[in-house]
Amino acid sequence: xxxxxxxxxxxxxxxxxxxxxxxxxxxxxLYDALYDGGVDHLLCRHEQAxxxxxxxxxxxxxxxxxxxxTSGPGATNLITGLADAMLDSIPLVAITGQVPMSxxxxxxxxxxxxxxxxxxxxxxxxxVENVEDLGAIIAEAFEVARSGRPGPVLIDVPKxxxxxxxxxxxxxxxxxxxxxxxxxxxxxxxxxxxxAKQPILYxxxxxxxxxxxxxxxxxxxxxxIPMVTTLKGIGTLDPDDELFLGxxxxxxxxxxNLAVQQSDLLLVVGAxxxxxVTGKLDAFAxxxxxxxxxxxxxxxxxxxHAQVSINAELATVLPxxxxAKISAxxxxxxxxxxxxxxxxxxxxxxxxxPGTAIYxxxxxxxxxxxxxxxxxxxxxxxxHQMWVAQHMRFTSPRNHLSSSGLGTMGFGLPAAIGAKLAxxxxxxxxxxxxxxxMMNVQxxxxxxxxxxxxxxxxxxNQRLGMVRQWQELFxxxxxxxxxxxxNPDFVAMAAAFEIPGETxxxxxxxxxAIQRMLAADSAYLLHVRISEQENVWPLVPPGVPNDQMMEK
Amino acid sequence: MNxxxxxxxxxxxxxxxxxxxxLTRHRGFRVAQMDMTTQGANLVINMLVExxxxxxxxxxxxxxLLDVTLVQVLEEAQALxxxx
Numbered sequence: 174x175x176x177x178x179x180x181x182x183x184x185x186x187x188x189x190x191x192x193x194x195x196x197x198x199x200x201x202x203l204y205d206a207l208y209d210g211g212v213d214h215l216l217c218r219h220e221q222a223x224x225x226x227x228x229x230x231x232x233x234x235x236x237x238x239x240x241x242x243t244s245g246p247g248a249t250n251l252i253t254g255l256a257d258a259m260l261d262s263i264p265l266v267a268i269t270g271q272v273p274m275s276x277x278x279x280x281x282x283x284x285x286x287x288x289x290x291x292x293x294x295x296x297x298x299x300x301v302e303n304v305e306d307l308g309a310i311i312a313e314a315f316e317v318a319r320s321g322r323p324g325p326v327l328i329d330v331p332k333x334x335x336x337x338x339x340x341x342x343x344x345x346x347x348x349x350x351x352x353x354x355x356x357x358x359x360x361x362x363x364x365x366x367x368x369a370k371q372p373i374l375y376x377x378x379x380x381x382x383x384x385x386x387x388x389x390x391x392x393x394x395x396x397x398i399p400m401v402t403t404l405k406g407i408g409t410l411d412p413d414d415e416l417f418l419g420x421x422x423x424x425x426x427x428x429x430n431l432a433v434q435q436s437d438l439l440l441v442v443g444a445x446x447x448x449x450v451t452g453k454l455d456a457f458a459x460x461x462x463x464x465x466x467x468x469x470x471x472x473x474x475x476x477x478h479a480q481v482s483i484n485a486e487l488a489t490v491l492p493x494x495x496x497a498k499i500s501a502x503x504x505x506x507x508x509x510x511x512x513x514x515x516x517x518x519x520x521x522x523x524x525x526x527p528g529t530a531i532y533x534x535x536x537x538x539x540x541x542x543x544x545x546x547x548x549x550x551x552x553x554x555x556x557h558q559m560w561v562a563q564h565m566r567f568t569s570p571r572n573h574l575s576s577s578g579l580g581t582m583g584f585g586l587p588a589a590i591g592a593k594l595a596x597x598x599x600x601x602x603x604x605x606x607x608x609x610x611m612m613n614v615q616x617x618x619x620x621x622x623x624x625x626x627x628x629x630x631x632x633x634n635q636r637l638g639m640v641r642q643w644q645e646l647f648x649x650x651x652x653x654x655x656x657x658x659x660n661p662d663f664v665a666m667a668a669a670f671e672i673p674g675e676t677x678x679x680x681x682x683x684x685x686a687i688q689r690m691l692a693a694d695s696a697y698l699l700h701v702r703i704s705e706q707e708n709v710w711p712l713v714p715p716g717v718p719n720d721q722m723m724e725k
Numbered sequence: 726m727n728x729x730x731x732x733x734x735x736x737x738x739x740x741x742x743x744x745x746x747x748l749t750r751h752r753g754f755r756v757a758q759m760d761m762t763t764q765g766a767n768l769v770i771n772m773l774v775e776x777x778x779x780x781x782x783x784x785x786x787x788x789x790l791l792d793v794t795l796v797q798v799l800e801e802a803q804a805l806x807x808x809x
Contacts, residue, residue, distance in 0.1 A: 288740060292747050297791045300740075317791060471785035 197243025200270025202335035224254020229591030245283030260578025296324035378405025379443020381570030408567035456718035553609030583612025674698030
């Protein structure tokens with residue numbers, strides 16, 4: 174067995190069934206081993222898309238995503254996907270081919286120091302220098318990717334290692350021991366909760382990553398503390414709970430932001446005080462004490478001081494936190510609950526938009542109503558991304574696939590492809606914008622190749638909408654390089670990939686078009702023309718507190 | 726500007742020093758003085774770093790590096806003698 178065949182065997186031992194990638198010279202032995210190696214591989218049409226498809230696969234399934242590429246430009250094209258996974262804590266293993274060891278450092282054809290390039294956008298990275306190390310490195314890479322705070326790991330494999338002979342052996346599958354729980358910190362947290370009059374449960378993406386959604390919902394049900402989520406936390410909480418106030422932060426709901434600003438205690442679970450969440454940091458929830466629960470201790474005190482921080486498995490600590498003293502009928506917060514419910518009612522979304530033109534928030538709420546709870550919605554980055562977060566309803570964090578930390582335009586289509594392969598029984602829907610869609614539009618070819626019935630809703634305002642919005646509001650309407658009136662005919666472009674579609678332009682067309690799209694047994698492009706003047710509201714402008722939101 | 730003395734012990738790999746320095750820079754710390762020695766399979770780095778930020782913001786991130794086995798924040802005066 175050679176090194177490449179051993180890699181495939183080891184991946185199978187780690188439970189890998191699906192890989193995303195793109196071949197090339199320095200990784201040809203590995204592709205040869207994949208040819209009849211028993212692991213499915215999806216050829217994407219760009220390495221960045223292969224990495225993002227692996228991210229979508231990982232996010233939708235909870236498994237480690239795997240992608241591969243050749244050396245040089247193949248490897249550099251993966252970098253954006255690795256950075257995306259790093260910022261959103263997604264478990265990913267990327268394998269790159271490398272020029273032979275003897276050629277490393279000679280500026281050989283398609284040589285790049287991908288280990289050096291990856292240092293800032295991976296949890297860890299390896300250059301395999303000895304074929305005997307391959308199995309242990311791959312096993313360790315999977316453990317690093319999924320343990321603690323998950324993230325991406327890169328393994329760079331020189332071509333001579335791929336063709337070297339190796340004695341096959343079974344590689345270990347690690348199980349990491351959990352951290353011991355700090356009982357004193359837990360007691361202090363319980364005391365803070367018991368004393369709070371205006372607490373808020375502030376939930377981030379870490380809860381879903383830690384498979385602690387059930388425990389969190391049980392905690393929320395037991396305590397009935399008003400709740401908010403971050404962008405990545407969407408789907409973690411029950412969207413129908415009357416105490417769920419929505420997303421907080423720059424484009425959060427007014428109810429969520431006002432409640433957080435008025436709170437006297439933030440119970441922060443699996444979140445990291447991102448700047449898009451806090452707005453002006455020294456004005457963020459100024460009267461609130463903080464209890465911070467996280468798997469990653471380096472988040473404690475990084476941005477906001479916490480009175481109590483607990484480094485633990487969230488699924489373990491949440492049931493312990495909700496002891497007999499901490500329950501809905503023991504916490505003396507009825508007036509606060511009523512106040513938060515009043516805030517929610519007062520600042521509910523309105524969809525009574527005048528005219529016949531399609532109003533994207535209304536359209537997305539209609540789309541959401543037409544989807545099963547199991548449907549996965551991927552989106553790109555920009556105005557449509559915020560509208561999805563605001564106006565669509567998610568019952569699981571694995572159903573809302575949105576590039577949160579890195580804000581990667583071009584994320585949506587490959588993520589939707591990866592998600593569909595992860596959960597073929599569930600519907601995979603992409604909501605994109607015209608700017609983002611063009612960033613990885615070549616993946617229509619991947620859809621065609623794999624015959625994946627991904628439904629695509631393209632909100633087209635012929636603009637880089639979010640940048641245009643900021644130009645309008647903060648740059649005196651100087652629309653520098655954001656006007657895209659020269660967009661292609663998107664439906665014709667999809668047709669070139671044998672994907673059917675249609676264009677709609679008015680409100681009355683929306684519901685029947687959604688039904689046609691969902692009824693199609695193939696991929697489908699619903700091209701939706703919307704006004705270029707529509708903005709995302711509310712908006713917390715840069716440098717102001719979250720309770721000073723701009724509204725339409 | 727605060728000064729902190731750190732001692733980082735790591736498993737030796739060719740890129741470990743690069744990892745530590747990259748992370749130190751990226752997290753907003755400037756290396757004012759440094760020495761590095763190999764001790765068998767280990768690497769020991771003594772660093773005097775400067776920043777407006779709390780040292781925990783650096784030490785906790787360094788602890789997360791896979792190769793790093795120990796991060797100690799030392800008394801500044803004691804550590805300066807060590808480097809000297």
